[in-house]
Amino acid sequence: MNDKIYRVILFIAALIMPIVCGGVIYALVTDAYDAFEHFGFLNFLTSSEWSYTEGAERYGALPFITGTLMTTLLALIFCIPFSLPVALFVGEYFKGTKIASVLSTVTDLLAGIPSIIYGLWGFYTLRPIIMALNISPQGSGILTASLVLAIMIIPYAASLSAEFIKMVPNDLKEGAYSLGATRAEVISKVVFPVAGSGIFSSYILAIGRALGETMTVTMLIGNTNNIPNSITSTGNSMASIIANQFGEADDLRLSSLIAIGLILFLITAAINMVGKIMIKRARIV
């Protein structure tokens, strides 16, 4: 096999990515077109109605966009107090020791648990606790879903942040120590400022993961098609409304669900792109 044929074969294999991604966008856009044409793009985004009585069908994405943003944001807030210590534990305090590798194995395993099992655990263990604490009567809702989501994104945020914390040059830290700084001061005055943009970008990527998480949210969010008015109320996320109704939908409803899929795809793509660009920049510095 000469070089030319080899190159052509590799090139053809690489063509699969543009074909698949182009196909994804093409299929989503053409199939979502009906819904956008029928309701108008902006109207579809801002309408909060979701009724499928025949003849008077009205679909809007606002409740689900709100649901997704609320669960993601809450999950991020719940995740930080745990993922940041894990990152410091693995990347600074116990860097390179056996106990650090045990902890990173634990977080890796957390990342490996299928989302449907997280959903089961949330439904059968966490939901009764929420009910017992009288936080919400039905147990499921935005809060329950985001608590489990937070656990699911801890590994992603922690492992990447730890990588950036590890990369902080030793001489910077030693300089601070020689001036009499304590370890806590070195972390807050040297490690965080240097690794900050990297840590920040790892949270952006964690958001990207939380946005599209489907099964866990579907099992825990309560599945009501209204705009959630508090963090304990039920709702639906973009992914969960698709998971719930895609199988039974046709015509305009199917198109509306695909339109929601397109919006979700664009949001995650944008978030991931921002995260990746920031990571590249952070690695250079």
Add this chain to the structure above:
Amino acid sequence: MSRLRLKNRLAKDKLMLWGVCLLATLTAVPLLAILGEVLLRGYDQFSWSFFTEPTPTAYKAMKAIEAGEPIPGGIANGIIGTIIMLGMAVFVAVPVGILCGAFLAENTKSRFAQFVSYLTDLLQGTPSVIIGIITYIWVVVPMKGYSAIAGSIALCIMMLPLIIRSTEETLKILPTSLKEAGLALGGNKARVMIKVQLPAAFGGIFTGILLAISRVIGETAPLMFTALGCSFIRFAINRPISAVPLLIWEFFNDPNLQDLIWGASLFLLLFVLTLNLLSKYLAKKWNQ
């Protein structure tokens, strides 16, 4: 005064250390809680028939519950469906992924390669439910029905970026002297890739494949609109088929079958975590 300040600073330092240790160890709690719950509630469902018989109908299960007996049947239809779909997905995704990864490792500077690399990230970040929609539009609609083929295409699309990335990264960290030595001996690029680089990168690529499998084996959302599910053992690839995570979803929604949920979850969880640990162990071993 300055003594008090020093004490204050030292106390803060200690507080931070203990806080970090405490909160970091707390993250192990969910893992243990999930493992414990699934183990305790699922282990007694493991039996020979659980792995060899298909799921019972809701009626049969209801009868058994009324009579106070354990629900008959098992998850064999799901296990076989998962094996068939995963097998087909691996069969396509591994060779294509390795070739594409080799392309990215060979052409680091070309515009096209950078574009492909960006698209790989894009596909990797795409929520699995959207992969399900896409496969529905591409495969289920033209074929006029749900099928194992559709399910395996969805899994294949999800595996591709993972395999591409692990291949590319492993090839890139190989010492260039390895490639140069091969070329200096008179091998052309293809020969050096096949005989030198790929064997040297085997460990990394293999662990990447294991991780990709463990990532997609528990995927439920993309299979719901593609493979759909089926309550008996089936080998046809052009008809609806079941999978272990799909069965868990079915059991979750059917009050009569709820007793089977934990056995199926335990099976899936053990499988995924073993794959994870195995790939981590192999990665460490081959890195040395």
